[in-house]
Structures are given as structure tokens and as C-alpha cells.
Amino acid sequence: MNFTLLVTTLLTGIAFVGIVVILAKLISPRSYNKQKEEAYECGIPTRGRSWMQFRVGYYLFAILFLMFDVETMFLFPWAVVMRSLGPAGLWSVLFFLFILVLGLAYAWRKGALKWQ
Amino acid sequence: MLFDFNVISQWLHGALTSVMPEWAAILTESILVALAIITLYAVFAIILIYMERKICAFFQCRLGPMRVGKWGLLQLFADVFKMLTKEIISMRQSDRFLHNLAPFLVVIASMLTFACLPWNKGAHILDFNVGVFFMLAASSIGVVGILLAGWSSNNKYSLIGAMRSGAQIISYELSIGLTMLTMMALTGTLQISEIVEQQYAEGWNIVRGHVPAVIAFLIYLIAGNAECNRGPFDLPESESELTAGYHTEYSGMHFGFYYLSEYLNLFITAGIATTIFLGGWAPLHIIGLDGFNGVMDYIPGIVWFVGKTLFVVFLLMWIRWTFPRLRIDQILALEWKYLVPISLVNLVVMAIVAAYGFHF
Numbered sequence: 001m002n003f004t005l006l007v008t009t010l011l012t013g014i015a016f017v018g019i020v021v022i023l024a025k026l027i028s029p030r031s032y033n034k035q036k037e038e039a040y041e042c043g044i045p046t047r048g049r050s051w052m053q054f055r056v057g058y059y060l061f062a063i064l065f066l067m068f069d070v071e072t073m074f075l076f077p078w079a080v081v082m083r084s085l086g087p088a089g090l091w092s093v094l095f096f097l098f099i100l101v102l103g104l105a106y107a108w109r110k111g112a113l114k115w116q
Numbered sequence: 117m118l119f120d121f122n123v124i125s126q127w128l129h130g131a132l133t134s135v136m137p138e139w140a141a142i143l144t145e146s147i148l149v150a151l152a153i154i155t156l157y158a159v160f161a162i163i164l165i166y167m168e169r170k171i172c173a174f175f176q177c178r179l180g181p182m183r184v185g186k187w188g189l190l191q192l193f194a195d196v197f198k199m200l201t202k203e204i205i206s207m208r209q210s211d212r213f214l215h216n217l218a219p220f221l222v223v224i225a226s227m228l229t230f231a232c233l234p235w236n237k238g239a240h241i242l243d244f245n246v247g248v249f250f251m252l253a254a255s256s257i258g259v260v261g262i263l264l265a266g267w268s269s270n271n272k273y274s275l276i277g278a279m280r281s282g283a284q285i286i287s288y289e290l291s292i293g294l295t296m297l298t299m300m301a302l303t304g305t306l307q308i309s310e311i312v313e314q315q316y317a318e319g320w321n322i323v324r325g326h327v328p329a330v331i332a333f334l335i336y337l338i339a340g341n342a343e344c345n346r347g348p349f350d351l352p353e354s355e356s357e358l359t360a361g362y363h364t365e366y367s368g369m370h371f372g373f374y375y376l377s378e379y380l381n382l383f384i385t386a387g388i389a390t391t392i393f394l395g396g397w398a399p400l401h402i403i404g405l406d407g408f409n410g411v412m413d414y415i416p417g418i419v420w421f422v423g424k425t426l427f428v429v430f431l432l433m434w435i436r437w438t439f440p441r442l443r444i445d446q447i448l449a450l451e452w453k454y455l456v457p458i459s460l461v462n463l464v465v466m467a468i469v470a471a472y473g474f475h476f
Binding site: 004009014030038060068079080087090 | 142146149150153154189192199200201202203204205206207208209210216219220223224227228231241242244249268269271272273274275277278279282283286287289290295297300301304305306359364365368369370373405444445448449450453456457460463464466468470471472
């Protein structure tokens with residue numbers, strides 16, 4: 001039943017957007033002129049391409065995020081069974097967290113967290 | 117005792133299977149669920165937008181919308197119809213396919229998360245045994261939609277807005293994940309209905325987990341605000357510098373979906389905070405005051421849930437209209453240099469509290 005509901009919710013989302021967009025296209029007025037289809041930046045014509053290389057700072061944070069997020073994912077099963085594992089499980093995960101923090105400390109030290 | 121919504125769903129299932137075959141009953145129920153989702157989605161978006169306008173106005177000593185209907189109550193419906201009758205303009209130089217695909221992703225992400233909220237005892241749509249994990253996974257689809265929107269628009273402002281938004285959302289998702297992890301160490305289950313049942317029996321998590329839970333709640337509020345691109349973290353669409361950020365090139369109902377999902381994400385963030393920290397539909401109980409607890413039990417769970425959620429929404433709006441906008445480097449420094457280390461330490465503290473039974 002749960003997966004039926006999951007598929008229902010997904011289809012609801014798709015149908016909601018699809019139907020409303022089609023409805024809006026049916027009832028909205030339409031007109032055409034050349035300026036209307038230009039990109040809206042400052043009012044003057046756009047110069048150069050907009051699909052360009054972007055500063056590397058953003059990607060650095062994305063890589064750091066990837067590392068941390070995968071490790072958080074590993075911690076979820078531990079959090080659920082933590083009570084039954086007792087102190088032994090707690091201390092081994094603390095060691096894991098320590099290594100995780102070393103990674104953050106390294107990135108911090110190397111200046112990856114500084115915005116230049 | 118609190119009303120159990122399972123009574124209604126079981127009665128409905130029984131009534132439907134008695135007049136039609138099993139598959140048709142399930143199909144009918146799915147359609148009813150779909151209608152319920154769309155209705156709730158639209159109703160809460162409208163409530164939140166009205167609330168935001170009024171609260172923003174009162175914070176600035178204005179009255180807000182007053183003309184359409186009593187106290188401007190019909191203003192939002194007028195706005196919806198206005199937006200519906202606006203032309204959806206397709207740009208000449210944009211990537212058409214991705215441009216049209218992006219609103220779908222944003223709405224699907226918020227709808228999947230919305231369906232996870234527990235409204236009452238037994239009244240939840242999606243309830244997996246990995247519920248919280250699923251909720252985090254579903255909510256992070258939204259960032260793909262935002263990045264696609266910025267990229268496909270072929271507009272420099274949109275691209276800048278989308279990249280800022282991407283960096284901000286994925287960074288703050290880390291804090292959200294860690295605070296959830298902290299609370300899961302306390303509850304020991306990922307199933308949302310079970311988390312609420314537990315809080316109904318043993319008290320709200322924010323009280324049970326005392327110090328680490330309060331810290332986790334505060335971090336969650338900050339990170340959740342950033343996740344919705346709101347408040348002091350609204351620089352992805354900072355209107356004074358980037359026109360409107362990643363949805364500059366969207367018009368009519370396409371823009372409407374971004375607007376809708378933005379407010380729904382606010383509601384969902386508050387709803388998750390309510391579910392995980394403030395007891396979901398569990399009424400306020402004070403140990404020792406049995407009469408008071410009995411009276412509180414007469415108030416239906418859905419009133420508790422919506423009431424607490426709107427309270428958290430009000431907190432987030434208060435933050436939004438009080439603090440000035442941060443710069444991108446300040447935002448990332450706040451997350452990586454303060455919130456992540458604090459939440460890691462907090463996780464360790466909570467693990468010790470839970471493992472040695474120091475909680476209530």
C-alpha cells in the first residue's frame with residue numbers, strides 16, 4: 001500500500017503541474033513581438049553567452065558536501081540501533097566521527113572554506 | 117482518548133470493496149488521496165501567502181492587503197486567477213525542455229515531502245519505516261529543479277541565483293541531516309508515525325532530549341530557513357541585485373509553481389520541526405496534572421499539528437522580517453565553520469545522553 005501511495009503522490013505532482021500549465025496555456029492571451037523573447041537582464045541587449053564557466057568556489061563546497069553527506073548516510077542506521085548497541089557501538093562511532101572531523105579540519109586548514 | 121483516523125480509512129476501504137473489486141477500490145482511494153493532496157497543498161499555500169503578507173505588513177506598521185474582500189481575504193484568490201490568465205512566455209535562447217521540466221521537479225519534491233507529514237493519529241499519506249530518511253531524500257530533489265531553472269534560462273542573473281541557491285541548499289542540508297540524526301539517536305526509529313506515537317507516550321522530544329534537543333531545534337530552524345531560500349538567507353533571489361534570481365525568466369503559472377513550492381517548503385520545514393521536536397499531533401501534557409491532560413486530549417490531533425506548525429511558521433517569518441540579508445561568504449562560513457561543528461558535537465552529546473539514559 002505504501003508504494004501505491006508513493007506512486008500516487010508522484011503522479012499527483014506531475015498531473016498537477018501538467019494540467020495547470022495546459023489550462024493556463026488555454027485561457028491565457030497570446031501575443032508576439034521580438035523583444036519579448038529576449039533574456040530579461042537590465043533592459044539593454046545581453047552581451048556574450050550566459051552558459052559559461054563558473055567560479056570554482058561553489059564546486060568546492062559541493063565536493064565537501066558530498067563527502068559529509070555520504071558519511072551522514074552511514075550514520076543513520078547506527079542512530080536507529082544505537083540504544084541496543086550500548087557503549088561499545090557509541091565509542092566506535094565516536095572514532096568514525098573523529099575521522100570525519102579530521103576531514104573538515106583539513107579542508108578548513110587548507111582554506112577550502114574561505115571565500116576568495 | 118485521541119481520535120484515530122484509521123477508523124475512517126478502514127471504513128472507507130470496507131465500503132468500497134463491498135461494492136467494487138479490490139483493484140477498483142484501490143484506484144478510487146488513490147484518486148481520493150490525490151485530490152486530498154492537491155487540496156491541502158493549495159489551501160496551505162494560500163494560507164501561508166496571506167499570513168506572510170499580513171505579518172510582513174504588521175512588522176512594517178502597514179495594514180497589508182485590505183481591498184479585496186473583508187481584511188483582504190480574497191486577495192490571494194484574485195492573485196491565483198491573475199496568474200492563471202498570464203501568458204507563459206517561452207524564451208528564444210533558452211533550453212526549452214529543461215526550462216519546462218524544472219517546475220515539475222520543484223513541485224514533485226515539495227509534494228513528496230508534504231505527503232510525509234503526520235496530520236493526526238493514523239492520518240498520514242506516506243509512512244515508510246525509513247520515513248525521515250525518505251523525507252530528506254525527497255526534499256533534496258528540489259535543488260535539481262532550481263539549478264535546472266537557472267541554467268536553462270540562459271540568463272546571467274538566473275545562473276548566479278541558481279548557483280548561490282545550489283551552494284546554500286546543499287550546505288544547509290548537511291545541518292538538517294545532522295540535526296535529524298541527533299534526534300534519531302534519541303527516538304531510535306525513523307518511522308514518522310512511530311516517532312509521534314513515542315512523543316505522545318513519553319513527552320515531546322524537545323523536552324525529553326533537553327539541552328542537545330534544544331540546540332538541535334535552533335540549528336534546524338536556521339538551516340530550515342536557509343533551505344527555503346528565505347529570511348536572511350534569501351540571496352538566491354535577492355530582488356535588488358538579481359531581478360528575481362533563478363526564476364527571473366519564468367512567467368505566468370510557471371512562476372506560480374515556484375512561488376507555491378517556496379511557501380509549501382516553508383510549511384514543510386515547520387511541519388518537520390513540529391513532527392520531530394514538538395510532538396506532531398501529540399497534545400500538550402504536563403506530568404502530574406491529569407485533569408489538564410484530559411482536557412488537552414479532547415482537542416483533535418489535527419488542530420495540534422496545524423497549530424504548532426503555524427506557530428513555527430510564524431517564528432520563521434519573524435526571523436525573515438527582522439534580520440538583514442547575508443552575503444554568500446557569510447552564509448557559507450556560518451554553515452561550515454559554526455553550524456556543522458556545533459551539530460557534530462551536539463550529535464555526540466545526544467548519543468551519550470541517549471546511550472546512558474540521561475534523557476527524560
